[in-house]
Amino acid sequence: MAVDTEARAAAEVELALPWHEDLWAHMAGALNGDRVAHGLLFCGPGGVGKRRFAERTVAALLCRERDTQGEACGQCSGCRQRRAGTHPDISRLVPDEPGKRIKVDQVRRFAHALHLTSQYDSGRVGWIDPADALTVSAANSLLKTLEEPPAGCHILLITDRLSSLLPTIRSRCQQWRIPAASLDAARRWLATRDIPVDQTPDDRLRAPLAVIGAHETGLAEQITQWDQDLSRLLARRANPVAVAERAAQAERRPWVDWVYRRSADLLIACVAAEQDSPLDETATAAARRLGPVALQAWSRKVGAVAQNVEANADWRLMLESLFIDLSERVTEAGRT
Ligand SMILES: [Zn+2]
Incomplete structure (x- = not known):
């Protein structure tokens, strides 16, 4: 063979x-x-x-x-x-x-x-x-x-x-x-996995898989927080500026990956009952009220923000505008 x-x-x-x-x-x-x-x-x-x-x-x-x-x-x-x-x-x-x-x-x-x-x-x-x-x-x-x-x-x-x-x-x-691992080998290997190591002490770096484990645990906790923020925003129980503020403090790449996935999840939730959707009931109900047209428009905004992930633009302002936009669409959908 x-x-x-x-x-x-x-x-x-x-x-x-x-x-x-x-x-x-x-x-x-x-x-x-x-x-x-x-x-x-x-x-x-x-x-x-x-x-x-x-x-x-x-x-x-x-x-x-x-x-x-x-x-x-x-x-x-x-x-x-x-x-x-x-x-x-x-x-x-x-x-x-x-x-x-x-x-x-x-x-x-x-x-x-x-x-x-x-x-x-x-x-x-x-x-x-x-x-x-x-x-x-x-x-x-x-x-x-x-x-x-x-x-x-x-x-x-x-x-x-x-x-x-x-x-x-x-x-x-x-x-x-x-x-x-030698420090060099650990740094190179972790860099290929997009794991930031600037703050990691040398003795921990020598155990690179433990560094990855800690990073993933931290990321899982962050995703839970972002999901809660999104859900509260969709239920009109969170201030979009505060949500943006918190999101802007996170590492950009993983956050952008998350928001991309969630904008797709919202679109799916508004057109079909998905059994293993990561969205909670509040977010799913909000997606149905918003409808595909509003969610597609918001997805395009997410795409525009994602393109600026490496740019030097004011990241926090961009996220504010993204969440204010979503928040306004939610208010609008609540009126009709
Ligand atoms: Zn084999």
């Missing part, structure tokens, strides 16, 4: 992080020499990409068209099933709920699954995450499987807290310590 490198890039490139490359070269060597240990323990500080490195390893182990750099093709049946979460040869041992412990009966079921015959000749893969969530008795019941894994089986354990693992578990696994 010919491997389209672009398709591979789209599918698997997220797993490859630039500060992992030296370590990955060792893994690629082990893969090529068929020397991958049967128990693999991925450790290192939080936010450096241990799970991506481990998932990249799983991808390589299960791919039927792996290249000489140890990279999965992203397209074979093994790769497609793994990405869809339906690969029959992967067993994942994780807590029932985040933060809970992994119990002994879960380990027994996991060990049993690993002993079943694999569907593909690449063998079975077990994934334990986080390994420090194993209770002592769960860890003890895992020892035998780690010591004598079924033929062709690989078990990957992931932990942020190596010292909380039983020494007997640690000694039965090959350790892969995932390095923190």
